Structure formats: structure tokens, C-alpha cells
Amino acid sequence: MNEFAAASAAALWLGVLTSISPCPLATNIAAVSYVGRRVGSARLVLASGLLYAAGRTITYVALGAALSASLLAVPQLSHLLQKYMNILLGPLLVLVGMLLAGLLESPFSGGGGGAGLREKADGLGVWGAWLLGVVFALSFCPTSAALFFGSLLPLAVGIDSPFALPALYGVGTRCPCWVSRRCWRAGRRASAPPSSVSARSSCGRAARPAPSSSSPASG
Amino acid sequence: MNAKSFATAALLAFVAATIGAAILKEFRAAPAPPAAERRARPAGGTAEPLYAAYYFHGNIRCETCTTIEELSSSTLERAFAAELDSGRLEWRLVNYDEPANEHFREDFQLAFQSLVLVEERGGAVARWTNLKDVWVHVQDTPEEFGDYVVSASREFMGGAPE
Numbered sequence: 001m002n003e004f005a006a007a008s009a010a011a012l013w014l015g016v017l018t019s020i021s022p023c024p025l026a027t028n029i030a031a032v033s034y035v036g037r038r039v040g041s042a043r044l045v046l047a048s049g050l051l052y053a054a055g056r057t058i059t060y061v062a063l064g065a066a067l068s069a070s071l072l073a074v075p076q077l078s079h080l081l082q083k084y085m086n087i088l089l090g091p092l093l094v095l096v097g098m099l100l101a102g103l104l105e106s107p108f109s110g111g112g113g114g115a116g117l118r119e120k121a122d123g124l125g126v127w128g129a130w131l132l133g134v135v136f137a138l139s140f141c142p143t144s145a146a147l148f149f150g151s152l153l154p155l156a157v158g159i160d161s162p163f164a165l166p167a168l169y170g171v172g173t174r175c176p177c178w179v180s181r182r183c184w185r186a187g188r189r190a191s192a193p194p195s196s197v198s199a200r201s202s203c204g205r206a207a208r209p210a211p212s213s214s215s216p217a218s219g
Numbered sequence: 220m221n222a223k224s225f226a227t228a229a230l231l232a233f234v235a236a237t238i239g240a241a242i243l244k245e246f247r248a249a250p251a252p253p254a255a256e257r258r259a260r261p262a263g264g265t266a267e268p269l270y271a272a273y274y275f276h277g278n279i280r281c282e283t284c285t286t287i288e289e290l291s292s293s294t295l296e297r298a299f300a301a302e303l304d305s306g307r308l309e310w311r312l313v314n315y316d317e318p319a320n321e322h323f324r325e326d327f328q329l330a331f332q333s334l335v336l337v338e339e340r341g342g343a344v345a346r347w348t349n350l351k352d353v354w355v356h357v358q359d360t361p362e363e364f365g366d367y368v369v370s371a372s373r374e375f376m377g378g379a380p381e
Contacts, residue, residue, distance in 0.1 A: 014355075017355070017358060021283060022281060022282060022283070023281065074328070074330045075324050075325070075328050075329055075330045076324075077330075078330035078331060079324065079330070082277070082279075082331075086279075087241045090237055091237045091238055094230055094233065094234050094237075095234060098227065098230055098231075103226060103227045103230065104227065141279070141281060142277070142279060142281045142283065142284050142331060142332050143281060143283050143284075143354065145331040146330075146331040146332065146333075146354035147354055147355075149331055150330065150331055150333075150349075150351040150354060151351065151352070151354065151355060
């Protein structure tokens with residue numbers, strides 16, 4: 001039991017180490033922007049955040065289980081993911097940025113319709129966060145590949161835990177996102193009306209005013 | 220065409236061009252590469268073990284990767300100066316993304332950029348170990364990183380003299 005607890009703590013810590021290394025940190029910042037884009041609806045933001053975390057975690061669990069069962073060769077898979085996913089990631093992030101900037105319509109939203117249809121489209125759009133979590137988890141860079149394939153997998157195989165440890169690793173990779181989202185929300189509370197002047201959150205970042213997309217009038 | 224439409228069209232064209240360039244690059248015939256950066260050790264029939272510290276990297280050199288390379292190299296130069304001078308230990312830098320070096324991935328089961336210690340006897344690889352914890356210790360101080368590399372190297376080399 002002690003061995004499992006120590007391994008669990010190590011898996012969680014490896015996830016945190018992964019998330020604060022340069023390239024995963026960049027994808028996590030993109031994820032925070034995507035997850036927080038419907039900032040006017042706490043329900044949608046929460047759902048997006050949970051789906052993003054689920055997307056990452058499920059992907060790591062699937063990889064961990066398949067690799068632990070020796071269904072896939074670790075060096076070959078690691079090489080393929082590092083080579084091709086990062087090529088795909090660039091164009092994908094441009095498209096996500098265009099979506100956030102309002103240059104593209106969400107593929108789930110229709111051309112017309114009333115508020116009910118828009119709400120339904122938003123609800124479907126949160127699944128984009130899940131997809132983003134899956135894609136970001138598969139986009140291994142040198143640091144995340146080393147920590148996942150070199151440190152986490154041997155640990156998971158060593159204590160015969162191909163599901164729990166990759167899941168904890170996935171949770172760990174999401175931790176800084178939770179912290180930054182809490183900072184963002186704290187910043188928003190600090191800048192709440194009546195004053196529209198930006199305030200500083202407890203995290204030291206300038207709080208952002210609510211985006212116009214949260215306003216029903218802006219659509 | 221207004222500014223928004225222009226920006227959308229330009230960015231979509233950029234995305235399409237990026238994907239097209241990636242596909243073209245992948246299918247373009249790779250030219251025969253020159254020999255690796257690796258300095259070949261002359262094949263000889265000596266029973267005396269010789270050691271090599273390989274740092275394997277890819278085309279993508281991240282900041283952490285170059286930090287590990289620099290710390291590993293400087294640590295070995297400091298702790299194993301005599302072995303490096305005598306040729307008993309060699310530092311070798313290899314880009315495993317070059318076609319001529321791709322075999323190293325299979326040879327040493329490389330899933331990521333790695334510091335690998337190799338013992339060679341008679342010009343052939345006798346045994347090797349991947350110091351994979353460099354990726355964890357790079358988060359520590361340079362001294363702690365160095366301690367890990369030195370102790371792992373000494374253990375591998377059978378207690379090489381200081």
C-alpha cells in the first residue's frame with residue numbers, strides 16, 4: 001500500500017513537472033483560453049475544464065495500458081507521436097485561435113437560430129475541449145516524452161498499475177491549468193463592478209474584464 | 220473584402236500551406252546523409268573495456284534538452300578528466316533523427332533524448348544503460364544533477380577511479 005501511495009505521488013508529481021516544462025506549458029495556456037472562452041457561463045466553463053482534463057487523462061491511460069501490455073513498441077510510438085503530432089499541432093492551434101478570435105464559426109453552431117439553438121451549440125462546443133485534451137496529450141515534446149515514456153511507464157509497469165498511475169499523471173498535467181483558472185476567476189471577482197478598472201488578482205496578474213462574448217447582445 | 224474576411228482567408232491559406240509543406244517534406248526523398256557526428260572507435264580486439272557516454276538528441280532541441288547535454292558534458296569532463304584524456308571514456312553527440320543514425324533508436328531502445336552509457340569490448344557493445352533520470356534531476360540544482368550523473372557513471376564503470 002505504501003509502495004502504491006509513493007508511486008501515486010510520484011506519478012502526480014511527474015504530471016506537474018510535465019505541465020510546467022516549456023512546451024506543455026504553452027499548450028496549457030492555449031487550453032485555458034479555450035476553456036475560459038464562455039466565461040459568462042460557469043456551467044460551460046466547468047464542463048469544458050472537466051472535459052479537457054478527461055481528454056488528457058483518458059489518452060494517457062489508454063497509452064499507458066497499451067504500452068504496459070506491450071501492444072505497442074515504446075520507442076517507435078514515442079518517435080511517431082513526437083514527429084507527427086507536433087506538425088499537426090501548429091495548424092490546429094491557428095484554427096483554435098481563429099475560433100477564439102471569432103474569425104471562424106464553431107463547427108457545432110448553425111448559421112441562424114435563436115438563443116435556444118445557440119445554447120445547444122455552446123453545449124456541443126464544449127466537447128471541443130475534450131478533443132483538445134486528447135490532441136494535446138498526444139503531442140509529446142522532448143520533455144513530456146521523457147517523463148511519460150521514461151519515468152512514468154516504468155513506474156506503472158513496476159507496480160503493475162497501468163491505469164491508475166497514468167490517470168494520476170494526467171491529473172498532474174492539468175494542475176497548473178486549475179491554478180491559473182482560479183487566478184483568472186479571482187481576478188475577475190476583484191475587478192467586479194461597480195468599477196470597471198482592472199484590479200490585480202492574488203496571483204499578481206492583471207484581471208481581465210469579462211469578454212464581450214459573455215454578453216447576450218454580442219452573440 | 221473587409222479586414223476580418225481577409226485575415227480569415229490569409230490564416231486559412233497559411234494553415235493549408237503548412238499542412239501541404241509537411242506532407243511534401245514527408246514524401247520527399249531523403250538524401251543520403253553523411254556519416255554521423257559520432258567519432259568511430261577503431262575496431263580492435265582488446266579485452267579492456269572502453270566506455271562511451273552518448274547524448275542522443277533529435278532535430279528539435281528544446282531548452283531542457285540542451286541544458287541536460289551541457290550539464291552532462293561538463294560533469295563528465297570534471298569528474299572523469301583522466302578517463303577522457305586517456306581515451307578510456309569518450310563523449311559522443313549523436314542526432315538520431317539523421318537517417319544514418321536511426322539505428323541507434325533500435326540499438327538502445329530510445330524513446331526520447333537520452334544520455335546513454337555504453338561499455339564496448341573488442342569494438343562491440345557489451346552492455347549499456349540509459350540514465351533516464353536526468354530528466355527528473357534537471358529540475359534540481361546543477362550540483363544534484365551532477366551527483367546523479369557521476370554516481371550512475373561510476374556504478375556503471377565499476378567504480379572508476381576519481
